[in-house]
Amino acid sequence: GQNIDQPTEMTATEGAIVQINCTYQTSGFNGLFWYQQHAGEAPTFLSYNVLDGLEEKGRFSSFLSRSKGYSYLLLKELQMKDSASYLCAGLDSNYQLIWGAGTKLIIKP
Amino acid sequence: GAVVSQHPSWVICKSGTSVKIECRSLDFQATTMFWYRQFPKQSLMLMATSNEGSKATYEQGVEKDKFLINHASLTLSTLTVTSAHPEDSSFYICSARTPWAGRSSYEQYFGPGTRLTVT
Numbered sequence: 001g002q003n004i005d006q007p008t009e010m011t012a013t014e015g016a017i018v019q020i021n022c023t024y025q026t027s028g029f030n031g032l033f034w035y036q037q038h039a040g041e042a043p044t045f046l047s048y049n050v051l052d053g054l055e056e057k058g059r060f061s062s063f064l065s066r067s068k069g070y071s072y073l074l075l076k077e078l079q080m081k082d083s084a085s086y087l088c089a090g091l092d093s094n095y096q097l098i099w100g101a102g103t104k105l106i107i108k109p
Numbered sequence: 110g111a112v113v114s115q116h117p118s119w120v121i122c123k124s125g126t127s128v129k130i131e132c133r134s135l136d137f138q139a140t141t142m143f144w145y146r147q148f149p150k151q152s153l154m155l156m157a158t159s160n161e162g163s164k165a166t167y168e169q170g171v172e173k174d175k176f177l178i179n180h181a182s183l184t185l186s187t188l189t190v191t192s193a194h195p196e197d198s199s200f201y202i203c204s205a206r207t208p209w210a211g212r213s214s215y216e217q218y219f220g221p222g223t224r225l226t227v228t
């Protein structure tokens with residue numbers, strides 16, 4: 001079966017760095033997405049990785065290892081507004097997104 | 110670019126009535142649209158996938174006679190919740206996909222969501 005695993009909840013301190021991990025098992029693989037979702041709002045795109053390695057975008061970076069079926073989202077210089085759920089989603093061989101349950105990130109002052 | 114709108118943003122209806130939710134891609138043509146449901150503190154649950162001009166493909170466990178989806182044009186899809194009951198109260202989110210824009214041809218652009226409350 002297809003499965004996306006990520007921690008349910010994480011807590012970090014304002015100004016610090018946090019890494020949210022995601023492991024995936026999909027039928028075929030055509031890339032991995034990270035989305036951010038604030039409570040009561042729709043998800044917004046953060047990153048897309050299809051090749052191994054690290055993609056950096058400002059305070060956010062995303063890493064992919066296809067051989068390990070593993071990705072992480074790295075958030076630096078955390079701000080209170082980063083408190084949200086972070087959704088990992090894998091694109092399978094049918095180009096369907098398989099969604100993880102999301103990681104709720106709590107930022108404390 | 111790649112903006113998706115949803116209407117209404119919230120709706121309260123009585124049990125037994127039907128509610129229609131519209132999803133529009135404002136500045137691009139969406140070949141595929143998706144409808145999701147999300148209960149509080151849970152992740153997105155895909156309900157159905159619709160391609161313009163063809164019947165929607167429903168996920169297992171989703172009643173197609175209860176959740177009617179119409180994707181009549183490349184910019185509009187509608188979800189009608191028929192004979193709504195309190196257990197249908199949820200956050201409904203649509204997304205659209207186009208092969209002609211975005212960082213990936215399979216990136217989904219999400220609407221702002223519709224909060225449905227059935228009393």
